[in-house]
Amino acid sequence: MHDYFPEELALWKRIENILKEVLMSYCYLEIRLPLLEKTELFKRAIGNITDIVEKEMYSFQDRKGHSLTLRPEGTVGCIRAIIQNCLLKKKKHHRFWYLGPMFRYERPQMGRYRQFYQLGAEVFGIDTKDIDLEIILLTNRFWQRLGIHSHLTLEINSIGSQTARVQYKTELVSFLKKHESLLDEDCKRRLYTNPLRILDSKNQEIQKILKDGPLLKNYIDFSENVDFKNLCNMISFHGIKYRYNPKLVRGLDYYNNTVFEWKSSQIGAQNTICAGGRYDNLFQEMGSQKTSGIGFAIGMERLVLLMKSLNIFSDVIKEVDIYVIFLSEENKNYAVKLSEEIRNIYPKLKVFINFFNQNIKKKIKNAVISSARLAILIGDNNMKQNHVLVKDLKKRTEHCFEKDELMIKINDVFYRRT
Numbered sequence: 414m415h416d417y418f419p420e421e422l423a424l425w426k427r428i429e430n431i432l433k434e435v436l437m438s439y440c441y442l443e444i445r446l447p448l449l450e451k452t453e454l455f456k457r458a459i460g461n462i463t464d465i466v467e468k469e470m471y472s473f474q475d476r477k478g479h480s481l482t483l484r485p486e487g488t489v490g491c492i493r494a495i496i497q498n499c500l501l502k503k504k505k506h507h508r509f510w511y512l513g514p515m516f517r518y519e520r521p522q523m524g525r526y527r528q529f530y531q532l533g534a535e536v537f538g539i540d541t542k543d544i545d546l547e548i549i550l551l552t553n554r555f556w557q558r559l560g561i562h563s564h565l566t567l568e569i570n571s572i573g574s575q576t577a578r579v580q581y582k583t584e585l586v587s588f589l590k591k592h593e594s595l596l597d598e599d600c601k602r603r604l605y606t607n608p609l610r611i612l613d614s615k616n617q618e619i620q621k622i623l624k625d626g627p628l629l630k631n632y633i634d635f636s637e638n639v640d641f642k643n644l645c646n647m648i649s650f651h652g653i654k655y656r657y658n659p660k661l662v663r664g665l666d667y668y669n670n671t672v673f674e675w676k677s678s679q680i681g682a683q684n685t686i687c688a689g690g691r692y693d694n695l696f697q698e699m700g701s702q703k704t705s706g707i708g709f710a711i712g713m714e715r716l717v718l719l720m721k722s723l724n725i726f727s728d729v730i731k732e733v734d735i736y737v738i739f740l741s742e743e744n745k746n747y748a749v750k751l752s753e754e755i756r757n758i759y760p761k762l763k764v765f766i767n768f769f770n771q772n773i774k775k776k777i778k779n780a781v782i783s784s785a786r787l788a789i790l791i792g793d794n795n796m797k798q799n800h801v802l803v804k805d806l807k808k809r810t811e812h813c814f815e816k817d818e819l820m821i822k823i824n825d826v827f828y829r830r831t
Contacts, residue, residue: 573633
């Protein structure tokens with residue numbers, strides 16, 4: 414689990430602001446959800462035999478003996494909130510997004526941490542492929558706005574209905590049992606718990622075995638295959654390149670039909686930046702009426718890692734715009750009052766007051782180091798004459814201004830630049 418400090422968070426916030434602007438343009442609304450849910454909620458929705466539930470959840474008992482879990486993902490908690498607050502009946506807004514930490518007890522490596530941040534979005538109640546397309550278009554717009562579009566590849570698959578997957582699992586297990594002696598320990602365990610996860614094994618020897626195995630697409634209903642082909646045609650129509658990956662299954666039991674991942678080759682083994690898909694049975698499995706759903710989640714650490722590797726947004730983010738220096742304790746109250754007045758008129762500017770016990774030379778040097786554009790110096794003579802000395806640290810000029818003139822100067826420097 415990691416600490417994040419101002420310099421890195423400046424990059425995070427720039428990325429987050431762009432993502433939020435795109436979501437807003439598609440009319441998605443923010444919701445905020447609790448970190449803790451009942452453990453049974455995840456076992457019921459995600460599946461008892463998934464890696465997440467079996468090995469990765471942070472679960473504990475509260476004082477009354479109830480089992481609680483730090484959320485390992487966002488979709489289940491979001492649906493619980495929708496059901497519990499009867500939002501399906503209101504039929505006003507069915508597009509939501511959220512941002513926050515998730516928790517999984519995984520082996521830490523680059524791009525994978527035990528506390529990690531996800532931006533997720535969910536859409537409910539639209540059962541046509543139009544919304545699948547919108548999700549792809551929306552995520553594609555993220556990458557365009559961030560300037561990383563050419564460094565990401567869309568992989569997409571249809572995993573069919575639960576019925577189709579049950580039939581396919583039977584054939585897959587039968588095939589793999591013939592080669593069980595060649596399977597690694599992880600695949601041997603999954604053979605009897607979650608065999609579909611063997612399909613996306615990173616072990617190349619396993620992939621060689623699977624080349625002769627049964628294909629999931631042969632078990633999917635004809636109409637579902639037609640829908641998937643239509644979706645792929647729509648994606649192509651909008652100029653988005655994709656790769657059909659028949660072995661893409663995702664690690665959660667609740668998915669059906671469309672699943673997708675946006676991947677990058679720039680960040681190592683944990684190369685999935687964004688992933689999602691349909692979950693048309695999840696509402697029903699959680700005790701509500703049958704409602705279609707689709708969503709995605711972005712791994713924020715991985716996205717930031719990619720942006721850093723490509724040196725995107727490498728320009729210096731200013732921590733200070735105006736640096737205020739008072740030359741003696743007698744001038745301090747005036748310096749604070751003036752700073753407050755500047756903030757009242759220009760609330761977006763970053764105004765810093767140097768309260769340190771330093772000589773004037775040191776304070777001016779620190780103003781330069783801070784990359785501030787203006788330094789305002791306040792001394793006894795300035796106060797007597799009702800003006801302040803303003804140094805333009807970029808142009809290396811200085812002038813004295815009365816207060817009204819100072820506010821005009823600030824406006825000219827920060828809001829009328831050519």
